Amino acid sequence: MEEWWRIANGPAIWLGGFILVGVATLGAYLMFARSRKVASRLGITDDRIKEAVKASAITAIGPSTAIVVGMLPIIVALGPGMAWLRESAGIGSIMYELATAQFGLRALGEELGPGLSEVGFATALFVMSTACLPWLIGLMVFTPIAKPVRDKALKWDPKIFPLVAVIMMLIAFGNNMAPDILKMDMGTLAITISFVCTLAVFKIADTVKKPQLKEYALTIAMLIAMFLAYIIMGGS
Numbered sequence: 001m002e003e004w005w006r007i008a009n010g011p012a013i014w015l016g017g018f019i020l021v022g023v024a025t026l027g028a029y030l031m032f033a034r035s036r037k038v039a040s041r042l043g044i045t046d047d048r049i050k051e052a053v054k055a056s057a058i059t060a061i062g063p064s065t066a067i068v069v070g071m072l073p074i075i076v077a078l079g080p081g082m083a084w085l086r087e088s089a090g091i092g093s094i095m096y097e098l099a100t101a102q103f104g105l106r107a108l109g110e111e112l113g114p115g116l117s118e119v120g121f122a123t124a125l126f127v128m129s130t131a132c133l134p135w136l137i138g139l140m141v142f143t144p145i146a147k148p149v150r151d152k153a154l155k156w157d158p159k160i161f162p163l164v165a166v167i168m169m170l171i172a173f174g175n176n177m178a179p180d181i182l183k184m185d186m187g188t189l190a191i192t193i194s195f196v197c198t199l200a201v202f203k204i205a206d207t208v209k210k211p212q213l214k215e216y217a218l219t220i221a222m223l224i225a226m227f228l229a230y231i232i233m234g235g236s
Helices: 003-008 011-041 044-068 073-076 080-088 094-108 118-130 133-156 160-181 186-207 211-232
Strands: none
Touching: 003 118, 003 211, 011 044, 011 080, 073 080, 073 094, 073 211, 094 118, 094 160, 118 211, 133 160, 160 186
16 A cells, blocks of 8 residues: 555544534534524524424535535545545535646646655645635635625626636636546546536536536536446456
């Protein structure tokens, strides 16, 4: 077993994940306690509050299951300990985590997977943990002024924000996949299958009028692509 894999699944990584889960749990409890006080002031009965809690718990099952399944690529690439640590923070996503880890490793001259060094693992963890700071700081600084800007932009062109989001994702994923897409190997096949699967999920979501299904497009596409590519390429 490679040394970086032992570190990735060592007690320090798992303990860090449990600490982050504790912080998230405490935050959830404080928000729940605060909401009960506000509900009491508004005259909402305990029965209505219980109904709301039950409905929220049921609604959360779907997204939570998707997150658990979505952690599989991180488990495969960096180990279950790292997946537990990163996703317990609740500030990242599968798209963000794997992309930033790959960017950091390529800058170091390494790749995700077998042969990763301890320095490479530390680099991936550092980039994944710190690259999110700009948007967190940006949220704190710009959230108060974001709504007026958004309202003005939407009045000018309602499609501008979705368009900007799509362009940003195309740039990020295009840059990440470009070195692999022309190799004509399992990676190329997986990318192609992922593209087709994503289009299919989006089309199905529009057909059944369930736009929330699009949130699971990446997870579904990644899982299907990994398994089909492996089977088609004969496990090579």
